[in-house]
Amino acid sequence: MKVHGRNVLKEILATNTPVKMIYFSESGDSELKQLIEKVKNKKLPFTVANKKILTKLCNYDKHQGVVIDIGDFKYKDEHVIEKFDNPFLVILDQLQDPHNFGAIIRTAVGAGANAIIIPKDNSVKVTPTVIKVSAGTIFKIDIIQVVNISRSIEKIKKLGIWVYGADMNGTKYYKADLKKPIAIVLGNEGSGIRKLVKEKCDGFISIPMKNSIDSLNVSVSAGIILFEVMRQNESIDS
Amino acid sequence: MKVHGRNVLKEILATNTPVKMIYFSESGDSELKQLIEKVKNKKLPFTVANKKILTKLCNYDKHQGVVIDIGDFKYKDEHVIEKFDNPFLVILDQLQDPHNFGAIIRTAVGAGANAIIIPKDNSVKVTPTVIKVSAGTIFKIDIIQVVNISRSIEKIKKLGIWVYGADMNGTKYYKADLKKPIAIVLGNEGSGIRKLVKEKCDGFISIPMKNSIDSLNVSVSAGIILFEVMRQNESIDS
Numbered sequence: 367m368k369v370h371g372r373n374v375l376k377e378i379l380a381t382n383t384p385v386k387m388i389y390f391s392e393s394g395d396s397e398l399k400q401l402i403e404k405v406k407n408k409k410l411p412f413t414v415a416n417k418k419i420l421t422k423l424c425n426y427d428k429h430q431g432v433v434i435d436i437g438d439f440k441y442k443d444e445h446v447i448e449k450f451d452n453p454f455l456v457i458l459d460q461l462q463d464p465h466n467f468g469a470i471i472r473t474a475v476g477a478g479a480n481a482i483i484i485p486k487d488n489s490v491k492v493t494p495t496v497i498k499v500s501a502g503t504i505f506k507i508d509i510i511q512v513v514n515i516s517r518s519i520e521k522i523k524k525l526g527i528w529v530y531g532a533d534m535n536g537t538k539y540y541k542a543d544l545k546k547p548i549a550i551v552l553g554n555e556g557s558g559i560r561k562l563v564k565e566k567c568d569g570f571i572s573i574p575m576k577n578s579i580d581s582l583n584v585s586v587s588a589g590i591i592l593f594e595v596m597r598q599n600e601s602i603d604s
Numbered sequence: 605m606k607v608h609g610r611n612v613l614k615e616i617l618a619t620n621t622p623v624k625m626i627y628f629s630e631s632g633d634s635e636l637k638q639l640i641e642k643v644k645n646k647k648l649p650f651t652v653a654n655k656k657i658l659t660k661l662c663n664y665d666k667h668q669g670v671v672i673d674i675g676d677f678k679y680k681d682e683h684v685i686e687k688f689d690n691p692f693l694v695i696l697d698q699l700q701d702p703h704n705f706g707a708i709i710r711t712a713v714g715a716g717a718n719a720i721i722i723p724k725d726n727s728v729k730v731t732p733t734v735i736k737v738s739a740g741t742i743f744k745i746d747i748i749q750v751v752n753i754s755r756s757i758e759k760i761k762k763l764g765i766w767v768y769g770a771d772m773n774g775t776k777y778y779k780a781d782l783k784k785p786i787a788i789v790l791g792n793e794g795s796g797i798r799k800l801v802k803e804k805c806d807g808f809i810s811i812p813m814k815n816s817i818d819s820l821n822v823s824v825s826a827g828i829i830l831f832e833v834m835r836q837n838e839s840i841d842s
Contacts (some may be wrong), residue, residue, distance in 0.1 A: 380816075465703070469821045478814035499821075506815050540835060573831065574838075576716035577744050578618075582827065583707045583737075589824035590831050593811065597778060600812075 367436055369497045370420075370429035372401065377502030378434060379404055388412040391420050391431035398431045424494065439492045441511040442481065444518055450480045453527055454595060455549035457483045459515055459559050461490050461584065466555065468499025469585035474507060475500075477592035478599075481508040483549075485515045519566040522549055529568045531559050532591055534580060536570030544571075544595045552591075555584055605674055607735045608658070608667035610639065615740030616672060617642055626650040629658050629669035636669045662732065677730045679749040680719065682756055688718045691765055692833060693787035695721045697753055697797050699728050699822065704793065706737025707823035712745060713738075715830035716837075719746040721787075723753045757804040760787055767806045769797050770829055772818060774808025782809075782833045790829075793822055 378385060390402055392414055405412045421427045423435075447453060456474045461467055467490045474482055490496070497504050512518045519529050527547040536542075551567060553559035559567075573582065573590055581587070616623060628640055630652055643650045659665045661673075685691060694712045699705055705728045712720055728734070735742050750756045757767050765785040774780075789805060791797035797805075811820065811828055819825070 469824060472817065473820055473824050475815045476811075476813040476817040476820055503815070503817060506817075573714075574834075575714040576834070577713045577741070579710065579714040579741060579744075582711055582714055583823065585821065585824055586707060586711050586827035589820065589827045593828050596812075596814070 367439055367494060368424045368433055369436060369494045370424040370426060370433045371498055371502070372397065372430045372432050374497060374502035375401060375432045375434055377505050378436070379408065381505040383436065383505045385410055386435040386437045389420050389423060389433040389435075390414050391417045391429075394431045401432065439509075441492070442508040444483070444510050444512055444521065446508055446510065447481065447522065447525065452546045453481075453525075453549070454479045454546050454599070455481050455483060455522065455527065456588070456592065457515060457519070457529075457549055457551040458489065459551055459563050460485060460488045460554040461552070462555055464490055464493055464495040465499050466490075466583070466585045467492075468496045468504075470552070470588045471496070471500040471507060471509075472503045473585065473589045473592055475503040477596040479507065479592060479595075481510050483510045483512055483515070483518060486511050486513055516562050516566050519549070519551070519563065523566075523568065529566065531564055531567035531570045532572070532587060533559060533564070533570040534572050536572040538574050539571040539591050539594050542569065542571045544598045546595070546599050548595060550588075550591055550595065552584055552588055605677055605730075605732060606662045606671055607674060607732045608662040608664060608671045609736055609740070610635065610668045610670050612735060612740035613639060613670045613672055615743050616674070617646065619743040621674065621743045623648055624673040624675045627658050627661060627671040627673075628652050629655045629667075632669045639670065677747075679730070680746040682721070682748050682750055682759065684746055684748065685719065685760065685763065690784045691719075691763075691787070692717045692784050692837070693719050693721060693760065693765065694826070694830065695753060695757070695767075695787055695789040696727065697789055697801050698723060698726045698792040699790070700793055702728055702731055702733040703737050704728075704821070704823045705730075706734045706742075708790070708826045709734070709738040709745060709747075710741045711823065711827045711830055713741040715834040717745065717830060717833075719748050721748045721750055721753070721756060724749050724751055754800050754804050757787070757789070757801065761804075761806065767804065769802055769805035769808045770810070770825060771797060771802070771808040772810050774810040776812050777809040777829050777832050780807065780809045782836045784833070784837050786833060788826075788829055788833065790822055790826055
């Protein structure tokens with residue numbers, strides 16, 4: 367998979383994410399030259415090519431002079447959850463929009479979540495757009511792909527993790543106990559969390575709203591809820 | 605201006621927003637027929653046409669069988685602020701992305717804000733995309749266009765409204781007093797709030813973050829901050 371952009375490369379370098387090849391454009395500015403120096407020092411494979419070749423490689427002209435071939439994106443296996451100390455998980459039940467997924471990844475990393483769990487079928491996957499919208503923060507979190515979300519929730523609950531679904535009929539999010547270990551389930555953009563997945567949740571939380579608005583963009587809802595989890599756990603973490 | 609979509613039409617009907625013409629596609633489903641009935645009952649001008657004509661009118665094929673000509677979008681004058689009882693304002697300093705603007709409008713309406721203030725120059729404007737992304741909620745809030753944001757903030761402060769800028773060096777957002785009357789300033793996607801605008805703010809608030817993340821998508825930040833304003837004012841409002 368070929369991803370692009372300077373922030374993406376910076377996060378790849380900061381997290382020592384493996385790369386197959388890094389393509390830089392010729393005649394770059396001083397920031398680009400610094401990035402090439404860093405890549406040299408880390409002994410990573412790179413090449414310098416014409417801008418247009420980079421555009422061809424990533425099918426996009428706003429690549430900022432950087433295209434990175436990261437090979438296949440590596441999803442994690444759900445067994446990694448067992449290794450987390452006091453886990454904070456995000457479960458996305460059939461999310462569809464890559465911009466929402468990218469924004470939720472960035473938000474989850476900022477709020478200190480350990481992993482994001484998505485189903486293999488009927489779900490957005492990790493694509494170059496998702497990585498770009500995440501501003502490269504995807505390399506700081508585990509993305510777990512599972513066959514069956516309901517069955518995964520069952521396993522997660524056995525690990526002593528409390529599972530909350532975001533649903534308009536739930537408790538006000540700031541009146542719920544969101545202490546870790548915790549998992550937050552967010553549903554599809556149009557239809558929310560599926561019935562069978564809901565049945566597995568331990569409880570539900572909602573965001574109260576004015577002006578007869580019944581929902582927010584899912585990445586905004588994710589921000590409000592995940593940062594409330596961080597806030598409630600702040601005194602424990604710091 | 606021609607906008608499209610069923611939720612947009614529903615909000616136009618719910619808010620009695622003036623329309624020039626409503627175009628419905630032929631052979632619609634039962635929801636579309638109900639919408640036509642509502643439009644008839646309200647004695648609004650409408651016509652039924654071929655799907656392809658609707659696509660041509662709004663330059664978009666996913667119009668859900670509804671295109672609405674609302675004429676020129678009506679920005680409000682900043683004097684409306686004087687009429688608000690205990691105002692809650694959102695100021696966007698040179699925001700650029702229509703998707704961010706649309707999502708922030710929806711969030712601001714959900715959090716109970718009275719108005720969004722944007723500058724005339726170097727700023728995203730209200731476009732069909734903004735209206736669509738706002739899910740039609742734009743008709744439930746005043747959008748005020750001003751020539752000079754700094755001068756507007758001066759006027760707002762004279763009305764006794766406390767003005768907070770969102771900035772990474774500010775007080776943690778949940779440790780600040782966000783009681784109304786209040787205005788929240790959010791900056792440009794890349795560069796934040798301009799220096800001259802910052803100088804006018806009464807104080808700054810920040811969202812603390814983990815994993816060396818220094819910022820979130822601006823519409824996610826808006827969600828976290830605006831819903832904190834709503835939360836802190838809840839006991840007063842209800």
